[in-house]
Amino acid sequence: MFALTSADFAAEQIICEAIATIYTNHGILSEESTDGVWTKDIFEGPLWIIDPLDGTVNYVRCLPHFAISMAIAVDGVVWVGNVHAPDLGVTYVGVRGGGARCNNEQIHVHRFETLSEAVIGTGFSHDKEKVHPALARVNLLTTHCRDLRRLVAPTIDMCYVASGRLDAHTESLAPWDVAASGLIAREAGAITGHVGSVPANIPLELCGEEIVCANPGIFDELLSLLRSRN
Known part of the structure; x- marks a missing residue:
């Protein structure tokens, strides 16, 4: 891992403990506690996929582009995703079949042809x-x-x-x-x-x-x- 900080591990601990308390039979795949070796069984059943601090170097340098990312998947199919960027003041949410929102406002791609x-x-x-x-x-x-x-x-x-x-x-x-x-x-x-x-x-x-x-x-x-x- 590169440039890990105490914030990476603290964020991971808070998130994982909260999930484990409520969803006792769910798996968790988090960046800071995995060896990066994938086997198919890892993705079976309900699985939380977490990046507790994406953009660690930005965070350390007081640059605003860093985020906490969380998703819930079942047998490899993602159903809900959330990306929260606190310094940018934005929270993105996607629900399978339910669209995507930023700060509760619906969002769409920019249809660009060139x-x-x-x-x-x-x-x-x-x-x-x-x-x-x-x-x-x-x-x-x-x-x-x-x-x-x-x-x-x-x-x-x-x-x-x-x-x-x-x-x-x-x-x-x-x-x-x-x-x-x-x-x-x-x-x-x-x-x-x-x-x-x-x-x-x-x-x-x-x-x-x-x-x-x-x-x-x-x-x-x-x-x-x-x-x-x-």
């Missing part, structure tokens, strides 16, 4: 050995879209796609990055997919590897572009 005019969010792995593929992705995107943003909190970035502030977001992520924000984005009208194949041991909605989250107008073109470098 990739060359799109503003896209992306990010880099903290593992320096994995930086080069991300840089290749950046080089490709900068020549085909209007501009890029790196806010270092992908849960917020995908919610920004949901609310039309960004047109797309793409990078390699973990289940706790995409569980809540992916549902919120899809309920707001976005499409999510993957550049490569999804491993058999991870449910589709919880796979963050090479994820693409975009409004429908540019999704196909963006996915084709990203696959062209493979």
Whole structure:
């Protein structure tokens, strides 16, 4: 793990204890207490997927783009997701089949048809050995879209796609990055997919590897572009 703080662990403890007290038979998958090794049985039954502090470096540096992300899934299907960004004063909620909201106001993607005019969010792995593929992705995107943003909190970035502030977001992520924000984005009208194949041991909605989250107008073109470098 990178740049973990006492706040990461304190937030995780508070959230996990609250869940365990009420939902005694539910599983919990939280970023700070997992080894990142996935087996299919982990995702069986009711499971809470939590990122207690997404954007830790931003939090440490007093930058506002950090969030708490929580989702509940059953057998790998996400039913409710919540992303709360306290310094930004926003709370995003998505309910399967019930739409997406920001501060209780319904939100929708910005229907944008031209990739060359799109503003896209992306990010880099903290593992320096994995930086080069991300840089290749950046080089490709900068020549085909209007501009890029790196806010270092992908849960917020995908919610920004949901609310039309960004047109797309793409990078390699973990289940706790995409569980809540992916549902919120899809309920707001976005499409999510993957550049490569999804491993058999991870449910589709919880796979963050090479994820693409975009409004429908540019999704196909963006996915084709990203696959062209493979």
